[in-house]
Structures are given as structure tokens and as C-alpha cells.
Amino acid sequence: MAYVVTQSCCSDASCVVACPVNCIHPAPGEPGFAEAEMVFIDAETCVGCGACVTACPVGAIVPDTRLREDQRAFVDLAAEYYDVFPHRDRTPVALVPRQRRLRRPGPFRVAVVGAGPAGLYAADELLKHPEIDVEVFERLDVPHGLARFGVAADHVETRRVARLFEQITAQPGLRLHLGVEVGRDVTPEELETRFDAVVHATGAPADRRLGVPGDSLPGVLGATALAEWSNAHPARRDLAAELVAVDGGRAVVIGAGNVALDAARLLVGPMVGAREVLVLGRRGVDAAAFTTPELVGLVGLADPSRPDPVDVLLESGPAPVPEPFPAPGSGVRSRLLTELAQRRPAPGRPRIVLRFDSPVTEVTGGDRARGVRLADGSVVETDLVVGAIGQDWAPVAHQRGRVRPGVYVTGWAKRGPTGFLGTNKACAQETVGALLDDLDAGLGTASSPHAHPSRRVRGLLTGRNSR
Template sequence: MRHVAIVGSGPAGYYSAEALQKSLGEGVRIDMIDRLPVPYGLIRFGVAPDHQSIKAVSRRYEKVALSPGVRFVGNVTVGRDVSVAELADLYDAVIFATGAPDDRPIGIPGDDLPGVVGSAAFVGWYNGHPEFAGLDPPLDVASAAVIGNGNVALDVARILSKTPAEFVGSDIVSHAFEALGNSAIRDIHLLGRRGPHQIQMTPKELGELGHLEDSLPKVDLADFPPEAEDSALDPGQRKSVTHLREFARLEGEKRKTIHFDFFARPLAIEGDGKAERVIVERTRLDGDGRAVGTGETYSVHAGLVVSCIGYKTPPIEGVPFDEQGGRFANQSGVIGGGLYCVGWARRGPTGTIGTNRPDGYEVAEKIAADFGEGGSTQGGAGLDRLLEERGVDVVSFDDWRRIEEAEAARARPGNPREKFVAIEEMLLARGR
């Protein structure tokens, strides 16, 4: 029997578990170790609460979690409750699927002012992540700036723009729902260094902005290259640019406006003890498509600044780390010494949820090839003894299902769940 520990229970972790089962069949036992008492990682805490169809993929992970030979070991922090060296001794292989949950810093003057938050924190706040439930972002301001031109920036702008009625059917947590319902924000500026042809927003998500009840997307047609150049884009990008061109032609007034500020590079955030404005330099594209400054600057009023410029994986003692890449040091998912990594912890924060599936399968094949004959590690039994000796309160998948049932029972009408946002509440909801 072979024993594998997977650190992290998000998409990359479950796809890896699924792949290991297919590669090794009944000859493998898998422990999914997570620092939180609840599984699914990015699906629970990263995917926007109004995108329930995307969250439905968790049912696939549940099927893996309930299959023989797979255990969820929640509320266990690797590096605190158990060391990497101990895991390597207990298991034949250890896969790190910890994602990239930390924000990359903006790196400009004023980025530490109150009112400046990273997208991991802001998304975690409205998704009920225990670490960010108490964020309390300033929503009593007239204008917000969202730095970035990807789907995360789009999510943040959309969430800031919706009416309370538009959150029916979502699992946005109550503290965020109430705060957003009382928000004074009327202008949301999406700041991007390059132009419409360089956005990293997918067409479905971008198209949603054209159907908001009380918010109007605003784009300047002068920012576009000649329309004939759209034909050189790939089909998805061309569709996204088509949405932007349609936004530029929209007329009328709504209570809120989402401004697409293209060719806008943030230089500094200023204010009297808190964020009040972003100083922006106009840019242009050079011959290689890079944004270069023109020297012309202007200011964008913003009492809330949300940075959506990327993420990084937090290092774990005992695992080689690539500081520049913000991920574990690896070669095609192999760290060495029985250690492997998948997903954003391997590649950096790139790709979609589905990108993690082939990633997990590739690493599972490498592990199967590395195993060879034999197998004499202790696996989960040894981990259980260690955690019991150390008084760690472990959460099982059955415990999680009771937490899930309790969240569903306390949901607002029309919504699937009301998440517990404190670890203590989650542990109490187990009912044991």
C-alpha cells in the first residue's frame, strides 16, 4: 500500500487525488490536509459568490472525497502542527497544492495607506474567509479604484456595482451583503496599464457588466485601435473586445458607473492619513506591446483602492522556494526528496480552475513512476498519532458535511448557504 499526503484541498489537490486513484487504484491511500476546517479552497473562498455555476464543480471533488482511500484532514497547519520532514517520513509522497493565497504588493508610494487592500483580502472578505471576515473596507466613499485588467478585477468591480436584489441566489456572506447594500460608492475605476486588446478578461464575465440593474460600464472609443485590427485577436479575446466596444456605445444614466481607464499606470496613492486618490500616468504601447509612460499624469479620486495584480504562494519551512516566481521551486511539479507540487503552487497564479486537472494528472503519473516496488510508510495512522499527541482538533469530511448542512439551514431566502466566517463557529457546527 502506498500513502500520499496532499497539502491543500482546493481544485489542484482534488484533481491530483482523482488522478492518483486512476493511476494506482486500490493501492493508494490519500490524506487531504488543509489548514481550515472546510475543503475546496479557491472554490469556496475565491470564486465570486454570484457565480454559483462555477462553484458547482465542488460536487466532483466531493465524489473523490467520499471514495474509499481518501480522507479529509482539516484544521491542520503544515509547518505548525506537523512539519514537512515529518510528513515526508510518514508518506511515500507529499504533494503541495496550497495555491497562491497571498497578494503581491503594488510597490508604489502610499500602498500602505488605510483604504488600500489586496484582492485576496477583499475577495476573502465578501466570500467569508476567516482571515478576512473582519476587514471592514471603506465603502462610505464616493469612488473606488480597482487596479488590474483581469477577471479578479472584474469580479471586484461587479460586486461593488450590484444591487442587493442582484445577490439573490449567491452565497455572499451577510456582513458583506449588508455593507455593500449601504455602500456610498458611485464610481468604480478599473485601471489598466495597457489597452482593450490586452485585457485578460473572459467574455462571459465581461458581458455581465452590460446587464447590471443600476450600474453602467463606460469605455472611451478613443482607447481602441482601428476595428479592423480586432480580426487578428483569438476568438475569445475578440469577443471580449466586442463587449468593450458595445459598452462604449451605451447611453443613459444609472446610479453607478464602472469606468474602464485604459493606458493608466498607478504611480502613487495619496491622501491625508488614508487613501483619497490614485496618481496615474498615461501610457502608450511600444513596438513590443509593452506599456511605457508618456509623462502625462492625472488623479483618480478613490477612498477605496483594491489591487488585483497577482498572487504568490506563501513559503513553508522545509520546501525549496522560488522567491522571484512566488511559488515552490520545482521542475515540472517535482520538488525532490518525495515532494511535489501542483496548481498555482507549481506554476504561479496562471490559468483557470480547469487548468489544474492536467497539472494534477501529470504529477500523479510522475509519482506513480517514482514509486517503483515496495511501500512501508505509516501514512495516515502515523499522522493521527502525531496530531493526537499534540492535541490538534482534526476535522473529518463527515464533520465538514455537518458544517455544510448547518450553513444551508441558516441561509437567507433564495441563497444556498450562509457561511460560518470564524473557525470556532465551524468547529461548533460539527455537533460533537
């Protein structure tokens, strides 16, 4: 029995470290790690010990004997990867670098602004050093940020990463302030005078506007806002009124990445109840940005054994397989796209239709969005328009996460809205490395040690009637 990875990698690398025979690749330090769509287990060398299953923070690894029929494609994906990258020159176990230790005795206090994945991974890295205490400030009343509000509600496995974040916040050296907004309840300058360093991890971008006439009409919203509504984000409660109009109707999603597919699944599901969701890609299907694992999940929606099957159709031809050296997974991807192009709808089922080479030039309507005009002049009528073309967010200028000694950034504040949840771990490691360099050099924001900085911050917040 071998084990199989069944979704996009979170880039946490816990499974790689846990594997006793080094059969999971690409591993940290290898080309493609943290940028690859997923990691792959080599079926020929996997000994079936299950160590990776225990280590995976999102429950994405299962025995090959327990795969559902719609997950069998992940076996082919792994086989294709090892055909291209055999990894014959293996070391017996994944190499783990020795834990760094600070040269100065401390104690040091670090403030982290933002309790999402980026902030909590940074806190975890800092707490590996007994000389450092960490206080995390979160503007919402609950932590975990995008892991709680930004992950599609039906990605149950990915949402399990919350268990890892709960373990991080339970560490004795961490204090978590919820409902405290930096800039409203306390200023960045006040944090800098009370802590040796401040790490900003506030990746809260706005959905990018479509940039066409009519994109500000009621009935046009962003995919991030839609995902947050589905996860009961307190700032998105008013979207319920917008989504009522879609029940039994049609929605148009503009974009061709993973977020667009997430939005389509959500709209056609029971929370919204659209009859049809049309996903419009500006360029050809070969330029689609969605990952192969997301495509596998989408294809599986039509499985008749599901309690609520959804037709998934493709209205243009499949992507050509690059030659002479196809990328790992391209064969599976091409086969799945060909299958979608050949499907025919079943009467009575809701459906998701993928259409490419269909740039949108205008959102039409008067009081609200009623349709989208395409470049060929045709108009597609719709009850809702969802933009899934990225976020408007300019990263802060930095060097290895250092804005200046004592002030740092990590996550989307550092690199923009890119990567997976686990990408924030490697990002945080680099930022914390720069922070530790500065502490060793005697650089930081605080001019002198503080005996009770947390008490001083708490008193400051209490005096301002902060929650």
C-alpha cells in the same frame, strides 16, 4: 436545438469526453486546450443530446433556446471559433487513454497538503489506483480552497464545482484532516517519514503590492483579499471595517484582468454598495487581460430587466480587430467594447467605468487612502483602492511536478498563479504521473511499509492538541 457554453472553461474536459459526436473544441491534445478562454460547441453538428450538460461540473452549458438576451453573444463566439478552426477531420468520439496501472503491488500511502482544487484533483488522480490511499491535510476548517474562497461570490455556476470536490472527498480511500497546518501541527519531514510520497498543493499567495508610494496606507487592499472577505474567509473578517467607507462612495480598482472585473462587480453590488467603481488599466484597451466571457457578463449588468441594473461604461476606444487573421472571439469582443464606449449613464444607477492608458503613480492620503495620482498628474478621489495586478508567488523548482523522489508539487505551488480552476486537473495528472513513475521505480520518502500510517499521524496530532 443546440447547446451553448456560457462562461470561461474550467478545463475539466468532462463535457468533451461525454459528447458522442465530438462537437466540443478545443479538446485535450488540440492546440489551445487548457490555455483557451473557453471551449465551444459546434451548432451545426450538435445533436442536442444533453450529455455535456450532465457532465459539466459548473453548470455552464444551456440550450440555445434558454439563453438570456445578455448571453446571446456566446452563440456568436462559438460561430467565430468554428469559422477559424472548422475541425472537419473529426473522430466519432473523444478519445480516452487507457487507465495506467502500477507495476508494484503496494499498498502505498500518499499525503496531500492542501484541500483546494489542486490538492483534490491530485487526490482524485491518485485514487484511480486501488493500491493507493490518500490523506489530505488542510489548515482551514473547511476544504475546497480557492473554489470556496477565491471565486467571486456572484459566479454561482463556477462555484458549483464544489459538488465535484465533495464527490472526490467522499471516496473510501481518502481521509481528510481539517484544521491541520503543515509546519505548525506537523512538519513536512514527519509526513515524509510516514508516507510513501507527499504532494504539496498549497497555493496561497499574497496579493502583489502596487509598487507605488502610499500603497501600504489603510484603505488599500488586494482583490484576492476582497474576494475572500465576500466568501466569509475567517482571516478576512476585519475587512468589513474598511469596506464601510465605500458604501455610497467611489472605489478604484487597478488592473485590467478578470480579477479586476470581479472586484468591480462585487464593490458595486449589495455587499459593498459603492456608487461608482473606476477600473484603471495601465495600458490601452487592446492590452486588457480580461477574457471575452467575463466581458460578456460585465456588459450584461446593464440589462434593464435585471432587478439591480448597473451602468457599464468605457472611456477609451475599442480594441482594433487583428488583421488579416482575427483571433476567435475578437469580433464579438470589439463589438462589445464599441457598445460600451457608446453608452451613456442612466441617472441614479451605480456604475462601473473602464478607463485605460491610466497608469497609477501614487496613492494619496494621510491617515488612509484618499485618492490615486495618475501619470498625467491628475488625482482621482476615492474611498478605497483595490489592487488587481496579480499575486506574489514564486513556484517551487521541479521537473514534471517532482521536487525530488517522494516530494511533489501541483497547482500554484508548481506553476504560479495562472490558469482556471480546471487547469489544476491537467497539472495534477502530470504530477501524479511523475509520482507513479517513482513508485514503480521503488523510489519514495518512506523506507519501509507502514501498517497504520493514518493512526500514527492521528496520534501525533492528538498529542499536540491539534484540532
